[in-house]
Amino acid sequence: MTAKKKIVFCDFDGTITVNDNIVAIIKHFQPEGWEELVNKTISTEISIKEGVGSLFRLLPTSMKEEVVQFGISNARIREGFAEFVQFCKDNDIEFYVTSGGIDFFVYPILARYEIAEDHIYCNKSDFSGERIEILWPHPCDEHCSNDCGMCKPTIMRQFSEEQYERIIIGDSVTDFEGAKLADQVFSRSHLTEKCRELSIAHTEFATFYDIIEAMKQKG
Template sequence: MRKPVIFCDFDGTVTKKDNIISIMKKFAPPEWEKWKEGVLSQSVSIQEGVGNMFALLPSSLRQEMVDFVLETAEVREGFGEFVRYTEKQEIPLYIVSGGIDFFVKPLLEPFHSISGVYCNEADFSGEHIRILWPHGCDQACPSQNCGCCKPALIRRIASQGEHTVVIGDSVTDLQAAKIADSVMARDYLSEKCTELSIPFQPFDTFYDCIDRLEKLKQNIR
């Protein structure tokens, strides 16, 4: 049987809401919204949009933002069970996130069996926050400005012959969905997959994802 390997988004997928949006609504001046709209319309790159959003925020807000996310972020139903399921089934589970390390990693700390976490990083050494991009695009990526390039990570991590599964909800997951063997999608990503005729399975909770994986195991022999 072909072995599945999972690449799962974080904001809006593991968590119910996008934490970058929540942070901006709470702490940023109104001009952050033009960058959000640019990213959603794909008129500006994810890297440019997210970088400029965080550049609006002073570094002195670091602990206040961490506390805010830890207090307000809700993990989607079934995620703990999903992590345990993948561990029991020996299915590698990677979190690939356009989010930022200062809130992604603390929220994932209780889930010890995740195979790896890949996200962007924040530099708080200056007056304003600067976003770093340690997981950039490879030569095969048409964008070259993804920020955290999920297709490049899939190409780098997945072994030949493995069945790649992408789970996500947003514009940051679209390019990954285009190259995955299987896609589980909700919200914006499901709309774009429908529009672009990318096959996908809808999900609302991670219990749905467990069911999809159980059925998938029967189909990828």
Template sequence: MSKKLVLFCDFDGTITEKDNIVSIVRKFAPPECETLIEQILTQKITIQSGVGQLFALIPSDKREEIIQFILEEAKIRDGFPEFIRFCREEGIEWLITSGGIDFFLEPLLAPFDLAGVPLYCNGSDFSGERIRITWPHSCDEHCDNGCGMCKTTIIRRYDPAQHYRVVIGDSITDLAGAKIADYVIARSLLAQKAAELQLPHSTFSTFHDVITVLRDLKQEVS
């Protein structure tokens, strides 16, 4: 039986060339942020705990300054507009599943025609003295990783008997989802982990590479 291709695409370090959370906290948080970043990447603390602690180091009145900084700093990965068009033309369902934060994701994505593409990310609250991250898409009963924005919870909503589930990502925040997906399109740390765990995967540098992989996958699963 043929399956429907569905894509779960990361944002930071995938749609953008750099991890925007790391860029923001290194610019606006005090030096102790480096210890937290290292603890997140080495899985010594959960992503939810680490990201929450990182943004709690930054005053809320920096909101507009952070947005302006990230609009100037972030670079969208080559081929992303073509990827959007390819998915639309081929009728491929895809979602943006990001451990990033709404207040900087939405301005970065605003220039693109993403009508009908769901965006799952973390929220933000600037009502207090320090930035507070909110978690509208936290882990379900099947996950205890403290993901913050739980990608496996989103992926599990798609029946593997009917869907061929593909994770596109780059980092530790994508690893749990990659482990339960049918296929992984990876770069950086996620590519390294996928190889170590012998997960079915391809690597990418640009979204042109992603399109090439998807063309082949679509033929295989249709």
């Protein structure tokens, strides 16, 4: 029997980065009405797609340069990430970034790690109108009705469980549907709480060095 090929689906905000960039951008510029929208999104009263789209719509496109610069400069990369990307390359493990983040900060931040753009899934931005619009090129398939915006389970389903050992790395409720499909889950923060709640096997991590060690031990 041929061994399954390992494939990693890694979240960006709060996972690759230490902080959540979307919330940080909105908190920094504090457009009127932002707090209620953030609370409704986090509590899942409204969908991720509706919440994030509405939050950025509060910002005028005249602020593009400031918003983009803050988004890039504010991000702090979690310890061991560069080494983990290299570990995946050295061990022939396919590595994908599956991010609910936005292209204007995700691509520039990840550029130094030489990850192919077709291995980075994220939302896109449109600065052509009066307000910032978020575009959603990776919507839910017929198996998901969560209005995810950037649907991680839909992407994972493109890689069959018969051929791939699917590994997910994440920190939030947006990673939970993907965790249900995964063979192995590396979690922190809200994702850990959700996995405990529904008895999904998971390994907690603080840095990417923890994940490297765990994957080495598992073989």
